[in-house]
Amino acid sequence: METDYKDFYNSYLKEYHEVRAIYLNNLLNNIDDINSVIKANELEAHGVNISLTKNTKFIIQADLRQNYYHSIESFFEFFFALLPKKGKAPENRNILRSLANSNWRQNYKKIGYIANGKLNLNILDEKIEYYGYNVSIGQYLFYIGTFSSEKFDENFQNSVINSIESIKKTIKTIAVEFSNRDEYNAYKHTMRVFPSINSIQILNANTLKEKINFDLSNSASYQIYNDKENETILKTKLFDPERDFKMSKICSRLIYNMINLRSVAFGDRDDQKLNEKVALILFNKDNISDSIKHNVQIQDLIFSSKKIK
Structure with a gap:
């Protein structure tokens, strides 16, 4: 039995990442409420309560971050599957086969080529x-x-041209962020991301008095080992949940446009649905620029140590 391409276009969860972003953001804004639910599920062992609420904020922000990365990966899978090759569009009816047989390593390389301008x-x-x-x-x-x-009149066609310019900026941004996947891998594989550093102080060399203090209490760290160079690297990133929330929605909406209009073009449309209005999303530079901007002062901190033979 094989899923029909019409069923795929009609039933694909094109809103998946946006819905996840919305409910995770809502949980983040209502920590006390969700903690009360979690607390009701806590266990007690040998008279000691096993707390489940210590890292609720961290966990929700980590999920928002993973959702953003996954929305990028999902977007690019569709992007490369549908991208014309040698001036010819692929067969849209083979979309599910193209996704299932995707050469993800090759797609990762292509994402890197977009990031570096190749x-x-x-x-x-x-x-x-x-x-x-x-x-x-x-x-x-x-x-x-x-x-x-x-x-579709001239005004609409011009809006599409402007929207595509904004889409280009978005694709470039997410390609740059996804091309270095060590953070994403740290989330996916064994959840190797953890709260580590609370702050960094810069002191006056003579008086040892604090001159600058960077608050890193809302950050995530992960470790990388480069055995070839006998090097250990600790990377720390401040959470930016507002940006992860907005960027996940944009990626989700790009997927929505690609799939929703194809469900009209290639899916089953009975007589009742023929006259239904179909929504599509136009992107603009102001909204994209607002979503892309970072809301934290420090994005990346890298601490490296090497063993000297």
């Missing part, structure tokens, strides 16, 4: 012939079925 996102402006229309790759990817100038 793969220029101006490819989204290149034109392809698709069902009699000469359209940009960007419009084919994110606004399929909106090619007719009779049904």
Whole structure:
């Protein structure tokens, strides 16, 4: 038995990452309420209470962070599966096979090429012939079925062009952030991320009085071992849940556009649904810029030590 591509486009959970971001953000804003629920599930062993609420805030922020990384990975899987090759669009009906047989290592390399500029996102402006229309790759990817100038006026077409410019900026940003995956791997594999450093103080060398104090109490750390160089690296990142929340939503909405309009183009549409309105999302530079900006002073701290032979 094989899932029909129509069923896939119609039933795919295109809102998955945005819904996760919303409920995790809501939990984060209501720590006391969720802690009361968690506390009711605590155990007692040998007369000692086993606390489950010590790291609730850390855990929720870690989940928000993982959700953001996963939304990036999911977006790029669709992006590369649907991206035209040699000026020709792939068969959209083979989407599930393309995803299931994805060469994720090769896709990771492509993400790296976008991050370092080897793969220029101006490819989204290149034109392809698709069902009699000469359209940009960007419009084919994110606004399929909106090619007719009779049904979609000049104002809409200009909005799509501007939206694709904002999408380019988003793709470049998430490619840069995803191309170094040691943090994501630390979350995925054995949950090797932990609260470690509370603060860093910079002292006056003569008086030993504190000059600068960086609050790192809301941070996550993970360890990397480079045995070849006899080096141990501790990386610490301040949580930025507001940004993770916003960026997860943007990635989710990019996926939504790619899938929702294909469910119209390739899915089953009975007579009752033929006249239904379909929502699509236009992106703008102001919203993208606001979401991309960091809300913490320090993004990365790296402590390295080497054994000297």
